[in-house]
Amino acid sequence: MNADVLRAAYEAFEVVVRPLGDEDSWLPTGCAGWAVRDLVFHCAGDAQRALVALHTPAAGPPDRDAVTYWRDWAPDPAGAANGRRWNRVSASMFLDFRRLRDLYLETTAAAVNAAAAARPELRVATQGHVLRAGDLMLTLAVEATIHHLDLVTDLPEAVGPSPEGLAAVRATLDGLLGRPVPLDWSDEHYARAATGRTPLTDPERRALGADADRFPLFS
Numbered sequence: 001m002n003a004d005v006l007r008a009a010y011e012a013f014e015v016v017v018r019p020l021g022d023e024d025s026w027l028p029t030g031c032a033g034w035a036v037r038d039l040v041f042h043c044a045g046d047a048q049r050a051l052v053a054l055h056t057p058a059a060g061p062p063d064r065d066a067v068t069y070w071r072d073w074a075p076d077p078a079g080a081a082n083g084r085r086w087n088r089v090s091a092s093m094f095l096d097f098r099r100l101r102d103l104y105l106e107t108t109a110a111a112v113n114a115a116a117a118a119r120p121e122l123r124v125a126t127q128g129h130v131l132r133a134g135d136l137m138l139t140l141a142v143e144a145t146i147h148h149l150d151l152v153t154d155l156p157e158a159v160g161p162s163p164e165g166l167a168a169v170r171a172t173l174d175g176l177l178g179r180p181v182p183l184d185w186s187d188e189h190y191a192r193a194a195t196g197r198t199p200l201t202d203p204e205r206r207a208l209g210a211d212a213d214r215f216p217l218f219s
Helices: 002-017 036-054 068-072 077-091 097-117 133-154 163-177 187-194 202-214
Strands: 123-126 129-132
Touching: 002 036, 002 097, 002 133, 002 163, 036 077, 036 097, 036 123, 036 133, 068 129, 068 133, 068 163, 097 133, 123 133, 129 133, 133 163, 133 187, 163 187
Parallel strands: none
Antiparallel strands: 123 129
16 A cells, blocks of 8 residues: 555654754755755655645546656756755754654654545645645655655665665656666665766666656656
């Protein structure tokens, strides 16, 4: 079930976040310009969005699914810079990282419970679109998994994302690409390369052919 994929992705992220202290919260991440605390704040907001969406039934037909949802998230340097700035300012309001950490843990736990209780075919509204709840859960798992990779950039002893989350990321990226990626990439490298976190090498560009110009598939 998609709710189980979301639970696995969130629980893996939580394992990393739970023992972090204030000093750890200032370490850099794979998100340009964000420290750990900024990323945790962003992910808490995403879990809050999950709660809102799962309690916001939509009347209209779905216009996005677990793959096409990401087509709106093309690179936007100006918008990304504004978002990073807003997120950093907001996260800095938590003078004690433990309060932010606890907010994240409480919110994700509530989102997981809401997902488990939701009918997968329920139509819900989020980000200006209508999705089925099951598809929404997969988009949330994909985002949490990619940000998990960001989170552990400077935490070498931390555990990685859940296998279920990584499988959801690969399926989503292959769906956006329109075919299985023609390279022997690990799930982790595929996630980073397809979202612009790791630049393509010349051999990778040759293997991808015309599709190389479509990277990043979303950011």
